[in-house]
Each structure stands twice: as C-alpha cells, then as structure tokens.
Amino acid sequence: MALPPGMLPEIEPVSRESTAAVIARQLRDAIMTGALPPGTQLGETELASRFQVSRGPLREAMQHLVSEGLLRSERHRGLFVIDLEPGDVYDIYAARSAIERAAMIRAVRGGERDRIADVLERTVAEMATAASEDDPSALSTADLRFHEALINASGSKRLVRMARTLLIETRMCLTALQSTYQRVEERVEEHTKLIQALRDGDEETALALLDSHMEDAVQRLAPGTSLIEGHAPPVPGNG
Amino acid sequence: MALPPGMLPEIEPVSRESTAAVIARQLRDAIMTGALPPGTQLGETELASRFQVSRGPLREAMQHLVSEGLLRSERHRGLFVIDLEPGDVYDIYAARSAIERAAMIRAVRGGERDRIADVLERTVAEMATAASEDDPSALSTADLRFHEALINASGSKRLVRMARTLLIETRMCLTALQSTYQRVEERVEEHTKLIQALRDGDEETALALLDSHMEDAVQRLAPGTSLIEGHAPPVPGNG
C-alpha cells in the first residue's frame, strides 16, 4: 500500500503555506532588499488589491511582521517600515554577536564540525561568485546566508527563531549603507578563517574571530561606536 | 499653552492598546501560568464568544502568539499550545544564557551599575516575600522578573524583544516541573551574588555566576543534560 520509501522524496502537501505566510515572506524580501525603503507607509487597501486578496489575510501578514519588529504600527494611523537609526546598528550587531556566539559554541562542541564546515564553505563559494561578478547585493545575500547557515547548524530552534529578524535587519543596514563595504577578499577571508577554526575545533579562536568580525562590521557601518568598548552609542533611542 | 512639563506625568491615550494586544496578553498569561496546559486546542469560535469580540481581532492575537512561538498552528486543524519536550528545556536555557550574558555585559559596562543593581534588588525582595509566604508561583514570577529586569536594564530593544518569549517559555517549564525546585535561600542567594558582582563591576564573576545559575536550572529541570558540556540533549527534536 504505502509507496516504497525513497520514491518521490520531495512530495509535499499542495498548499503547505498559508496565504498570510506567502504575503509576509514577499513583504519581508521587499523590505530586506530596500524595495520598500524605511519609513514607507503600507496601506492595507492598496496592498490587498495588489496581492489580489482580502484585507483579512493581509492584516495577518502585517501583524506577523509587526511582531517580528520589521513594521511599526501606529494605531489608527497605519503601518510603516521601521527606519534604523545609528543606535540600532549597534544594537543589531550586539544582539547578533550574542546569538552567533552561542551558535558557534554549539557548532564547535557538537559532533558534526566537518559537515557544518562543508555547508558553510558552500556559502563562502557563493560569496566568491558574487564578488567575481561584482554584484554587491548578491554578495550581501551570500554573506547573510553564511551566518544563517551557522545558526541553523547550531540545531537550536530558538536561536534560529531569534536570528531571523536580526538577519533581515542586518540586510537592511547593508542595503542602506551599501557604499561602505570592505575589500571583498578580506570579507571572504574572514569567513574562511572562521570555518577553519570551527573545523579544528578551536573554540577560543572561533569566538575571537566572530567577535572581531562583528566589531569590524559595526565600526564600518556606524563609525565611532564599538561593541567591545561597551559604551552605548552616542545616539540613544534604544530603551 | 502647553502644560508645564512634570505635571500629569502619567497621562496617556485612553485606549493605548489594541484589542488584539489585550487578548494576546491574557492568553499569554494563561499559557504561562498553566491555565492553558500544553497541547490544549484553542477554538476560535469559543474564544471569540468568551472574549466578547469577533473572530477578526481574536485571530490577530492568535497569529501574534504563533509568531512568538507560544502557539503552533496546524492549517485547517486549529491552534494548539506548544508542549515542551525535554530537549526544549535545554534549548531554552541555552538561548537564555546567550541573551542574558549579553545583557549582563552591557549592564556591567554601562555607566549605571548601581541604579540597575537597585532595581534588581527590589525583585529579589519580591522573591523573599514570596518565599516567606510559601507561594511557589509568586516565587517563580519574581524570579523571572529579576531576569526580565536585567535584560531591560541592558537597554537593548532587541535583547528585550528576543527574551520575551524565552521568559514565557521558562515560566512554562517552571509551572510544568514545579516540584523540582531548590531551597529558596539558595535561590535568593544566587541572585544576590549576581547583583553584588554587577555592582562591583566584576564582569568575569558576574558572567560565571550567570552561567552556573543557568547550568543549575537545566540540571534541575532536565536531569542528565548540561549546558557547559555542550552535547545536545539525549532527546533531540530540535532541528
């Protein structure tokens, strides 16, 4: 009766995703890539007609994004794409540092270092490809995929959940300040060294590299602020 | 024209919270305290009539809780309160450890150690009160308020956001396994020592105490698993 296992390995329910989830994902991508710039107001009526759905599912998608922190809701006013202030850059990278540090620890101490390293190396290859094609957007995407893969490799449901929004916010930063990126070789090399430390099981080095990776990014995106120094950034706005 | 600042400091819009937010908060509390045990199915129609609202706002509240990770949605089936498996205890505390560690670092390095320590001491006083009245539920609540206060004190929007669900899940653990708690004096003392280290600006000690605090909790709630050892728990289920 049952089909022999191994056949049709990719069979899945026809409509696995809810309508709201599809809409949410599309909006997420649009926000992430800058198609919907920070501060943009999203009218429910307009979006509903654009997506060819009623306002019900659309509102659900919006609520989802609000609770994720990508949209900010002003009651009876509307929904707006969040705009990142300088202080937010610091906050995002401090939070990412905490999450990825934990993920790295679990990756190093778990028993699958080589398998994880292989996965990560594939994303670095993507970075190299994007770099050779001089595609900054693809490069940023590949960069984030590296970090996403690292967090997935931790095997922690909650680290993955918490990181989702952080990575999108990171992408927003990179999109907004795309001018200030370092040399691509350096960027690739930092990740490569990270993988090597992971493969060697050298936790201390891996964590140190991760910290400096974050620190570099912060100083490049928000000059004058520092993670390790520990002071809150000059512009507060994070309470 | 404008009222002199300082007068009427607590004036706020009449209905600051949306209906969905009110419902979500009530359900959160119910889940947290165990009034809605894990696995419970939440019927939209029933809840709507209970809250005296339409299914629209109610669904929004549910979606919010789903994206927070407290409810799990099965399409065309219904919404269920998540049930925590043994592996989740490990996962929750590993994630909390990452978050609170980052919060502690920012609290120690920021310039308001004493003010923060005072706030934290107030929550420890709550713990002592609950302990003297032999109220385990209030004790757990006060315990979590300590950690919530610590994270708030970090001043990081994102740490606060990520911790919200974690603390609720922690409360679910404590509710489910309320039998296995340590001596109250010990419990209070651990927090007191944490505050002292913070007040002294002794980052290393504070972090070490925090780690051991988490490690203790994990070993008490899920015997046989360890955070520092680094192995994934025997029962996986976290991918």
Place this chain on the structure above:
DNA sequence: CCCTCTAGGATTGTCGACAATTTGCGTCTC
C-alpha cells in the same frame, strides 16, 4: 496675519456570513 474650529476624506478597526478543508463516523463490500 494668526489661531481656532469645523467639515471632508481617507485609513484602520470590527463584524457577520460564506466558502474551503479536514476529521470522524457510518456504511458497504469482501
């Protein structure tokens, strides 16, 4: 000329009803 008040338009918040899908039970067949 500036401030205030009012009317208009537009947007969100809420509701009740209809459609689609799933699950469980009853029945029929072998």
Place this chain on the structure above:
DNA sequence: GAGACGCAAATTGTCGACAATCCTAGAGGG
C-alpha cells in the same frame, strides 16, 4: 470481522461592508 469508501459535522480561511478614528484643508473670528 476487517478494510475501504463516502458523507456529514465542525473548524478554519476568506471575503465584503459598516463603524470608529485620525489627518488635512478651508472657512471664520480675533
């Protein structure tokens, strides 16, 4: 008696319309 098929009840998913609220523009008065 066991398995498969089909039907029906219940639940979620979706829709369109109405009500409440807020911003804006313009007229009126000081």
